[in-house]
Amino acid sequence: MRALVVDPRQPESVRLADIAEPVVATDDVLVEVHYAALNHGDLNDARSGRVPAGAVLGSDIAGVVLRSGPTGPPAGTRVVALAAGAFAEQVVVAPGSLAEVPTTVDLAHAAALPVAGVAALRALRACGSLLGRRVVITGASGGVGRFAVRLASIAGAHVIASVGRHERGVGMKELGADEVVVGLDGIDAPVDVVVDNVGGPQLVSAWQLLAPGGTVQSIGWTSGEPAVFPPYSTIGSPKSLTSFLIEGRAADDLADLVRLVESGALPVEIGWQGPLERFFEATDALRDRRINGKAVLTITAPSPGELPHTTDSRSAR
Structure with a gap:
């Protein structure tokens, strides 16, 4: 599968690579990632060595459950999660780090929620x-x-x-x-x-x-x-x-945020959106403070019945 991995020899210390699909433990949830949000912290993680060379970068994902343990949501559930290694087509997530996303909430918008x-x-x-x-x-x-x-x-x-x-x-x-x-x-x-x-x-x-x-x-x-x-x-x-550091279970906080988005009380603004291959364009825009709101990477095409998000990379509102 495709992923953005840390490589200190490359620009931004990141490269697009083909890697093996993840191994899922009994209690974990395997998520097909549709969207992943980019944060300033992700760029720091790559350059500082906090995420080691060869590891997948990223923290914010939204997608659909492929496989789940006994305490996780069933396959097919739309979810948002805070998970290491978000910039990949599939990610393993602990059940305490995700929340369900109703069909009334755009998955691209949900992806903007975890870290920020x-x-x-x-x-x-x-x-x-x-x-x-x-x-x-x-x-x-x-x-x-x-x-x-x-x-x-x-x-x-x-x-x-x-x-x-x-x-x-x-x-x-x-x-x-x-x-x-x-x-x-x-x-x-x-x-x-x-x-x-x-x-x-x-x-x-x-x-x-x-x-x-x-x-x-x-x-x-x-x-x-x-x-x-x-x-x-x-x-x-x-x-x-x-x-400040985000630690511990994020499931309850993510559920609260999703409810606020669904109600219309918490708007989500995507200032840049594009495919995984345009990661470096997104990092330049983020570092130059040309993005109002969030930058969101499209990782895999939406599943049948999932409406794609239509904001292009020029949209700020």
Whole structure:
């Protein structure tokens, strides 16, 4: 089967290869992958060595169950999953890492949920009640950011969407942002929560914006720059900086996100979509911040009766 594997000798440390089909343990689920979403973390995984050479890259999939153990969904079930090795035609998934997708939800949209949606959901939940609180989402035009803006709005927060350029703020108000700023310029009052996707100097500035008792959830570092805190930055009223990693079962969170998508409360924006062979085009667009929302790779053709997603690589809305 075709897959994108880590190869440090290649551009982006990735190459398209033919590999053996996976071996499925008794309790696991074998999924035919129709769509897989691309994340900044995937690019870092390949270059950093966190995913070893020869291993399949990727984490976000949506497709159809081919074979299942006693605790998994039956063959033919449409599912979304958080699983290692997502950029392949077939992937083995633990039952606790997937959720069923109803026929009313596009599988391409479902594929956008695992890393970005679960990260946004868990980071906001970690902050407690958001009702009436001032919440900043940095990197708001990206996949995680857009979900975080919408979820914070649903929770009753006063949402401030921070983007890199003015044009990246298009659509933020429709998602529920009360304010849209470039960087952190124009935020003239303390904030209670920052969900930070950017890192670097902007993380330092976000820390300085926090009200007493406030928190920064550091869930990404797309800037690739160091964060240097001035002396005495941590002296004063209590506030917190929390690191973040998706761990443990994702099934319940994925089911919650799918229900929100099905109800229309959580829109999914695909800013780029194309076949597995166009992976490098997607990585260039992602790194250059030319994608609003998610980049989704089409891995296998939809099964009979499955409506293909029609957004092409130029579509941003």
